[in-house]
Amino acid sequence: MYRPGELTKRELEAVRRSVVEQCGNYDPVEGCLPLNADCYMLGLAYRDSPLCRYYREAVLPARKDVHGIFSREHETN
Numbered sequence: 813m814y815r816p817g818e819l820t821k822r823e824l825e826a827v828r829r830s831v832v833e834q835c836g837n838y839d840p841v842e843g844c845l846p847l848n849a850d851c852y853m854l855g856l857a858y859r860d861s862p863l864c865r866y867y868r869e870a871v872l873p874a875r876k877d878v879h880g881i882f883s884r885e886h887e888t889n
Contacts, residue, residue: 817858823881828854830867830875837866 819827831838831853843850846866853864859882863872872879 817860819857819859819881824856826875826878826881827856830871830878834871834874835867836870837864 831851832840835851835853837845838851839845842848844852844864851864853867863882872882
């Protein structure tokens with residue numbers, strides 16, 4: 813069941829694609845290289861979740877499709 817603020821399946825897929833295709837810190841085998849752990853961007857569930865700093869600064873500006881997901885304009889009241 814969908815809850816307000818929760819990412820839809822389409823949005824989750826867009827975030828996953830942006831990480832896999834454009835994040836310089838992501839490795840398909842190792843996950844997040846600086847953290848030496850799974851990429852937590854792949855486990856987001858809500859629009860107001862904290863974003864990885866590298867993702868926010870390097871990937872998000874280049875991906876307008878994903879940028880809109882996390883912008884305040886996306887929210888509906």
